[in-house]
Amino acid sequence: MSSETTVARLTATTTAPPPAPTTNTTASAPSTTRTTDAPIAPTRTTAPPVFPPGVDSAVNEIDAGTAARMTASWRPGCPVPLRDLRLVTITHWGFDGRPRPGELVVHATQAERIRRVFAELFAARFPIEQIRLVDEFGGDDDRSMAANNTSGFNCRKAFGSTSWSQHAYGRAIDINPLQNPYVTRGGVHPPGGREFIRRDGNVPGLIIAGGPVVQAFARIGWRWGGAWSNPDYQHFSTNGR
Numbered sequence: 001m002s003s004e005t006t007v008a009r010l011t012a013t014t015t016a017p018p019p020a021p022t023t024n025t026t027a028s029a030p031s032t033t034r035t036t037d038a039p040i041a042p043t044r045t046t047a048p049p050v051f052p053p054g055v056d057s058a059v060n061e062i063d064a065g066t067a068a069r070m071t072a073s074w075r076p077g078c079p080v081p082l083r084d085l086r087l088v089t090i091t092h093w094g095f096d097g098r099p100r101p102g103e104l105v106v107h108a109t110q111a112e113r114i115r116r117v118f119a120e121l122f123a124a125r126f127p128i129e130q131i132r133l134v135d136e137f138g139g140d141d142d143r144s145m146a147a148n149n150t151s152g153f154n155c156r157k158a159f160g161s162t163s164w165s166q167h168a169y170g171r172a173i174d175i176n177p178l179q180n181p182y183v184t185r186g187g188v189h190p191p192g193g194r195e196f197i198r199r200d201g202n203v204p205g206l207i208i209a210g211g212p213v214v215q216a217f218a219r220i221g222w223r224w225g226g227a228w229s230n231p232d233y234q235h236f237s238t239n240g241r
């Protein structure tokens with residue numbers, strides 16, 4: 001789906017999402033403003049199933065306040081201007097079994113798709129350590145990975161390359177880097193991910209072929225770095241690079 005959506009301002013909510021996602025349909029729809037990318041039937045009163053109760057998400061333009069927070073990840077000369085990026089806020093499950101807010105920046109054309117992916121991961125109860133702007137780690141991917149941070153946009157070069165990373169276009173996302181390291185001949189990134197290079201699908205937060213994360217991204221046409229000869233298990237991108 002390529003329709004650009006209207007941009008909704010997410011009003012800060014102070015209400016915590018329900019403690020656990022349930023499959024019942026009696027829970028009320030989340031109260032937050034949300035964007036939609038399809039015409040809404042006027043009679044519809046419940047959230048579409050892809051956004052389960054407890055998911056609080058929105059897509060916003062990069063306003064001045066957000067831009068001021070992105071000085072480590074974006075600068076003039078980056079391949080994508082700020083106006084073509086979007087801040088996606090989403091709810092995710094932590095490893096402690098509690099829902100928490102997360103936010104990441106992606107290209108505007110991918111923002112609604114990414115909202116949907118994270119809503120699916122929430123519904124699947126896939127745990128994610130934290131989802132914060134890489135700027136909170138000084139734009140340093142090594143620090144972000146070591147903190148097991150899930151992130152999207154970062155105007156940086158590809159690992160061991162002089163070319164822009166797909167992250168520099170807002171067309172790549174890394175998820176739970178610790179459980180899903182990038183394994184090269186030279187090492188494991190982050191180094192703490194070494195204990196997870198044996199891909200045991202029972203480990204919480206671990207991404208496996210055919211699992212919910214790979215499936216959710218496949219549904220929006222994104223491809224997984226875990227299939228590479230030097231697997232980058234944390235990495236998903238629009239073009240498989």
Ligand SMILES: [Zn+2]
Pocket residue numbers: 167172173174234235236
């Ligand atoms: Zn990546």
